[in-house]
Amino acid sequence: MAYFEYSNSPYPIRQDIKKEFSEFWQRLAKPGSWWTGAERVAIAQESRTAVNCSFCSIRKQSLSPYNVTGEHGSDSGLDPTTVDAVHRIVTDQNRITRSWVESLPDAGISTEGYVELTGIVVCVFSIDEFHRALGLPLEDMPEPVSGEPSHYRPAQAELGTGFVPMLPREGLTGAEENLWPNGRNANVIRALSLVPDALRDWLALSSAIYLSVEGMANLIGQDDRSINRMQMELIAARVSAINECFY
Amino acid sequence: MTTETDINLQGVNGDQEAAAVGIKHGKELMLLGEAVATRDQSLLKEARQRLLDEAGTSVLVDAAGVAANFQRMVRIADSMGIPIDDMESDLGKSVRTELDLTRYASAANTLQ
Known part of the structure; x- marks a missing residue:
């Protein structure tokens, strides 16, 4: 099935945007590093539910989001911890704390899984926001591809910046040797590097709807x-x- | 290389007249970004039409892309708790001071 053709769009959409969105959608459907294809698509679907979640609206108004109890309106089939993580990233991201992130493994989401989940949410969210900004309907979710996640974790990832391990600025080797685009390694680029494919996804989308890292110079x-x-x-x-x- | 153009940073905080200083369609672009980020559908419809009328379809599409991209970037930064890379740059210090950015909760990821 073809995605992001924009045949009914009142505005011409650049070819590179169509290409990058479509290629991301194909990657989204496949098994990732820590989630299956079905889980990745469910996480993507949940990011849409979060946008209009009434519990998130209530929690957003509270002084502390960690003292509010309730349930998200969810129909993705994901477990409550995963649903909550998706909703926090979409609706209350600036009150995410180190202690909450560090509590996730005990609640069933590995740190690597959290990073991949974040990568999925932010990419789908930005594609959807592009559509909402232009008043266009959201794209149908892709059909999940079966298979198991790779469980690939880059050996050089280390704690020290932010809430999760990241790759170091210097001395990348192996499959990550050329991960930093043009050698650029600002923290926002390093942020998702515990799951290198999540970083690759955001760089690809950014090059279409904003600028490539090279273009940022x-x-x-x-x-x-x-x-x-x-x-x-x-x-x-x-x-x-x-x-x-x-x- | 820089453009040596005078601008008014208060456009970042929503001052419509300031947004127009030195930036073509600045007011309309700022309002589109504001409407996307606030998720106000009536504001968004109005901002989209204003930018379309003022600047045309290509500008609208590219502006929507940038707004969508930064809806993502903030969520990456805050979800991963990353600090600012260089707190000592003079430019960064002056921008943070002028815009009073330390009032944001996520400043703690850098300042703690």
Whole structure:
């Protein structure tokens, strides 16, 4: 089945956006590093449910999100801890704490699983936000591909930055030798590196809807974009401010 | 390389006139980003139409992409608890001060 054709879109959508979204959708459906294809698609579906979750709305208003009890409206079949993680990332991300992340393995989600889950949620969420911004219907979820996750964990990942292990800035070897695009290794690039494919996914999507990491070095603007870098950064900064993003 | 263009950072905090200083369609672009991030459907419909009328379809599509991308980036940063890479840069310090960014809860990931 073909995805992201935009045949009924009132706005022409760039070919590279169609390509990257479509390729991500295919990867989403396949077994990942720590979740099966069915689980990955369920996590993606749950990210859509979270957007309109009434319990999340109540929790968002509370002084401490960790003292509010209730149930998310969920129909994905995922366990409650996984559902809650997805909803927190979508609706209350700036109150996620180290202690909550560190509690996840005891609740049944490995740290590696949490990183992959985050990667799925943020990629699907940004594709959906692109559609919502343009008033376009959301794409149908892909059909999951059977198989088992690889359980691949890069040997060089280490704790020390943020809540989860990440790959070091220098000296990457093996399959991760060229993971840092153009050698760029800011923390936001390192963030998902415990699951290298999650980082690869976000870099690919970013190159289509924002800029490639190489393109980020160009402070003027790219010829294949209709807005220049200042215009992009104004939008980026306003979105980040409303999300109360310190980073 | 920089553009040497004077801008007003308060556009980041929602000041519509400030957003227009030095940035073509700045007000309309800022309002689209604001509408996407606040998830207000009536605001979004209005902002989309204003940007479309002012700047056309290509600008609207590219602006939607940037807004969508940064809806993602903030969630990566906060979910993984990453600190700012360089707290000592003068530019970073001045931007954080002018925009009063330490009021955000996620500042704790850097300042603790």
